[in-house]
Amino acid sequence: MKPYIVAIFNQKGGISKTTTSTNLAVCLAAFGKSVVVIDLDSQGDSTKSLGIDPKIKQGIYDLFIGGAAVADVMVPTVFEGVRVLPSTYSLAGIEIKLSELQNSQRTLSTILAQNELDCDYVVIDCPPALGILPINALASAHAVIIPVTATPYANDGLLRTLPSIKYVQEGLNKNLLLQGVLFTINDKTKTTRKINELIRSRLGGTVYRTEIPRDNMVIEAATARLPVCVYAPKSAAAQAHLDFTEEFIDRHVSIAAKAGEVVPPRLARDKATERLFQWQARNAEAIKPDSNEHLRAKKDQLDRMLYGDRTWGERVHLALIHFFIDNRLSLVAFLLVMLIGVVALLGAGFEGMRRLAGMVGII
Ligand SMILES: Nc1ncnc2c1ncn2[C@@H]1O[C@H](COP(=O)(O)OP(=O)(O)OP(=O)(O)O)[C@@H](O)[C@H]1O
Numbered sequence: 538m539k540p541y542i543v544a545i546f547n548q549k550g551g552i553s554k555t556t557t558s559t560n561l562a563v564c565l566a567a568f569g570k571s572v573v574v575i576d577l578d579s580q581g582d583s584t585k586s587l588g589i590d591p592k593i594k595q596g597i598y599d600l601f602i603g604g605a606a607v608a609d610v611m612v613p614t615v616f617e618g619v620r621v622l623p624s625t626y627s628l629a630g631i632e633i634k635l636s637e638l639q640n641s642q643r644t645l646s647t648i649l650a651q652n653e654l655d656c657d658y659v660v661i662d663c664p665p666a667l668g669i670l671p672i673n674a675l676a677s678a679h680a681v682i683i684p685v686t687a688t689p690y691a692n693d694g695l696l697r698t699l700p701s702i703k704y705v706q707e708g709l710n711k712n713l714l715l716q717g718v719l720f721t722i723n724d725k726t727k728t729t730r731k732i733n734e735l736i737r738s739r740l741g742g743t744v745y746r747t748e749i750p751r752d753n754m755v756i757e758a759a760t761a762r763l764p765v766c767v768y769a770p771k772s773a774a775a776q777a778h779l780d781f782t783e784e785f786i787d788r789h790v791s792i793a794a795k796a797g798e799v800v801p802p803r804l805a806r807d808k809a810t811e812r813l814f815q816w817q818a819r820n821a822e823a824i825k826p827d828s829n830e831h832l833r834a835k836k837d838q839l840d841r842m843l844y845g846d847r848t849w850g851e852r853v854h855l856a857l858i859h860f861f862i863d864n865r866l867s868l869v870a871f872l873l874v875m876l877i878g879v880v881a882l883l884g885a886g887f888e889g890m891r892r893l894a895g896m897v898g899i900i
Pocket residue numbers: 549550551552553554555556557578580582663664665721722723749750751752753755756759774
């Protein structure tokens with residue numbers, strides 16, 4: 538079975554590439570599809586988000602340099618139907634390694650052509666910026682999805698990303714299709730609506746109907762190292778990711794139909810939701826303890842990172858500095874206000890005592 542390979546790509550950072558990749562993967566699996574996620578980002582966010590420790594020994598780096606076989610690197614997840622070719626921190630050095638090789642822009646294509654991944658979909662989470670890794674992703678994919686967040690710079694991100702896709706379409710991968718543009722982290726503001734309308738008017742039907750709303754549950758889910766669709770299947774973001782997955786499959790079905798191929802039907806929405814709830818129940822441990830215990834552990838960890846084994850006095854000193862940095866206060870202005878306050882208080886105190894003494898007849 539040949540999988541449909543989709544790269545999630547935008548040169549801009551922090552616009553939900555990883556969130557889209559991991560939620561698309563678990564939603565596809567919830568709809569009964571089998572998926573392999575390829576984490577091409579050395580930050581390892583999608584690896585972590587699917588419950589895998591990025592300190593594992595072998596990852597996509599080892600595949601790229603020919604130091605391991607796909608079967609040795611592939612990791613199953615607790616979500617049936619989802620497997621990962623994980624990222625390890627060593628991936629950060631891949632640019633230099635690949636620059637020594639010939640045909641380095643097609644390394645991933647070659648790996649995927651030589652290894653039957655035995656799944657319906659491959660989702661590739663790309664790092665921000667255009668380097669050898671995203672080029673490899675685009676060279677090996679059937680389709681690309683561009684997540685976009687409506688900020689005043691959203692257009693710039695798109696304007697830099699579209700030519701990169703064109704560059705690959707003209708050379709490395711003539712069949713690469715821009716499957717769609719997805720609005721993510723969507724605020725309900727006038728500015729957001731205006732930016733979205735502008736992009737829709739330029740790109741027309743390429744933009745997906747579904748827009749993923751800004752939802753704090755996504756951040757909570759990331760803290761628990763779970764995709765939001767598993768962490769809180771009923772949340773606004775999770776529901777939108779399910780809508781998007783349906784739209785994604787529908788588009789794939791039409792693309793395949795044009796090529797005379799048939800995509801097997803997916804499960805119904807309520808069945809998919811049921812599976813997400815099953816995975817949520819299985820991960821109850823990770824989800825629940827965000828109560829005090831978990832938060833206290835996180836705070837202790839942060840304290841250790843910040844203060845190490847400093848003495849109490851040094852900690853107070855550092856905490857004071859952080860207080861000023863966090864609150865953008867100038868120490869000089871603060872001390873000046875304090876001085877004026879103390880002088881005013883002392884003045885008022887002396888005046889009060891003088892009047893009291895006058896009243897009782899001491900002076
Ligand atoms: N719908 C959403 N609502 C609120 N926060 C979100 C949403 N989607 C993503 N985020 C948050 O935005 C941040 C960036 O998301 P994410 O890591 O998915 O982006 P990215 O494009 O992969 O980033 P990078 O370029 O660093 O790889 C994360 O903290 C994530 O939890």
